[in-house]
Amino acid sequence: KQEVTQIPAALSVPEGENLVLNCSFTDSAIYNLQWFRQDPGKGLTSLLLIQSSQREQTSGRLNASLDKSSGRSTLYIAASQPGDSATYLCAAPTGGGNKLTFGTGTQLKVEL
Amino acid sequence: EPEVTQTPSHQVTQMGQEVILRCVPISNHLYFYWYRQILGQKVEFLVSFYNNEISEKSEIFDDQFSVERPDGSNFTLKIRSTKLEDSAMYFCASRVTGMRQPQHFGDGTRLSIL
Numbered sequence: 001k002q003e004v005t006q007i008p009a010a011l012s013v014p015e016g017e018n019l020v021l022n023c024s025f026t027d028s029a030i031y032n033l034q035w036f037r038q039d040p041g042k043g044l045t046s047l048l049l050i051q052s053s054q055r056e057q058t059s060g061r062l063n064a065s066l067d068k069s070s071g072r073s074t075l076y077i078a079a080s081q082p083g084d085s086a087t088y089l090c091a092a093p094t095g096g097g098n099k100l101t102f103g104t105g106t107q108l109k110v111e112l
Numbered sequence: 113e114p115e116v117t118q119t120p121s122h123q124v125t126q127m128g129q130e131v132i133l134r135c136v137p138i139s140n141h142l143y144f145y146w147y148r149q150i151l152g153q154k155v156e157f158l159v160s161f162y163n164n165e166i167s168e169k170s171e172i173f174d175d176q177f178s179v180e181r182p183d184g185s186n187f188t189l190k191i192r193s194t195k196l197e198d199s200a201m202y203f204c205a206s207r208v209t210g211m212r213q214p215q216h217f218g219d220g221t222r223l224s225i226l
């Protein structure tokens with residue numbers, strides 16, 4: 001059974017700081033891993049999908065890495081801005097139908 | 113860019129009533145999913161659907177739940193007799209064929225059971 005853990009649970013940083021969010025998963029037989037952003041009371045916005053054959057995937061100020069052998073993924077946010085404040089979720093697919101198992105998320109607050 | 117659309121955005125229902133949540137997946141997608149998120153908790157998988165049948169379901173998805181693709185565009189989740197603990201945000205997702213393809217999510221329906 002896939003279990004996904006995210007640390008830290010919450011993070012507060014000053015604007016401009018670079019930061020790293022961590023995600024670990026127990027079943028490394030995954031094809032890919034997705035990172036999402038969720039604003040309070042809102043839906044899930046897909047940020048990055050990193051395939052198991054890739055080590056990194058970049059989109060703007062975001063960079064995700066994946067290490068299947070250690071069961072870890074990181075999301076790096078460069079030069080954080082107040083608009084980055086949200087909860088960040090990682091999700092790993094399992095099973096033949098590729099259902100996603102989500103972590104509990106990291107709640108990020110970027111302060112002016 | 114094509115989107116998954118969900119209606120309504122917020123549904124308020126009396127306990128014991130039936131509710132149907134609606135989703136329109138992206139048109140060329142073949143795999144469909146429902147997830148839910150109880151306030152303050154993880155997003156949880158409910159059910160996956162392919163080729164007009166359920167391919168996998170979680171323990172949460174008991175006899176009170178059902179899914180249907182009544183036509184070529186809609187994908188619905190029905191809860192027969194709602195309970196207070198069914199209050200949650202329900203997300204629909206879809207993807208194309210291929211295990212490496214991402215799931216695309218709708219904005220969710222907030223279900224409030226009174």
